[in-house]
């Protein structure tokens with residue numbers, strides 16, 4: 186197959202666009218489209234400092250690399266979750282992120298959940314007798330990403346979510362008709378509070394195949410294994426089903442997502458209009474929460490310590 190632009194050997198056939206591209210033209214298109222999405226959705230400007238949540242995987246490292254290459258003021262945030270089941274997933278990820286940081290000279294801020302809270306993510310899940318480690322993990326990740334961004338003066342957090350991630354989430358939200366998530370899903374989630382960063386997903390319209398190829402063509406060394414706790418996660422089933430459909434009907438994923446966004450704009454409240462429950466600041470840590478004490482301070486038992494400590 187030949188590149189439609191220059192006729193050289195193609196490295197990819199984008200079936201959803203019926204477009205074959207060589208290495209050079211694929212990279213050029215990928216970067217151009219990412220910058221277009223950033224502008225179109227007003228994700229951030231070159232004047233803003235942007236935190237990029239990096240996991241050590243192809244999407245987030247590729248995103249940090251691309252934004253740095255195009256002159257954005259970026260810094261990575263890596264959360265060491267302490268996941269060591271079957272293999273040392275967190276250390277492996279951390280090594281890749283540190284090697285990336287040293288190779289490209291891009292700042293990456295590393296936060297260890299165990300150092301911050303006294304326990305790793307799986308240890309907190311065990312203590313809470315929570316079989317779904319992802320629940321506890323998601324809560325801690327959201328909290329520490331926001332807290333780190335806030336402390337570092339970053340008003341926006343970019344994540345490497347790709348189209349496959351987005352449509353799997355969309356399918357899950359649709360199967361449950363989860364209105365509260367459907368109104369908020371999309372490439373941009375505005376900040377509902379000065380201490381919560383705006384969330385943006387510049388790769389939301391690229392398939393996993395495209396983001397992986399971009400990282401490979403740039404020579405980025407990334408973690409190729411998934412978190413061991415992702416085994417059996419529903420999102421993996423949804424991705425599998427959507428891939429099967431995509432084989433028979435190329436472009437389904439992109440249409441599903443784009444048409445959803447159109448429907449959301451026309452019939453659901455836009456994220457800007459979503460009325461968040463009144464957020465106040467946690468009595469203990471000061472981060473935004475719906476309750477008097479935030480979920481992480483409660484997980485850590487800090488509310489009990491605060492109550493039990495006698496007044497001097």
Ligand code: SF4
Pocket residue numbers: 266318319320322323412413414415
């Ligand atoms: S799969 Fe679950 S446990 Fe693993 S990083 Fe993701 S949310 Fe955390």
Ligand SMILES: [Zn+2]
Pocket residue numbers: 188189190191192193206207208209210
């Ligand atoms: Zn070409």
Ligand SMILES: [Zn+2]
Pocket residue numbers: 467468469470471472478479480481482483
């Ligand atoms: Zn708190």
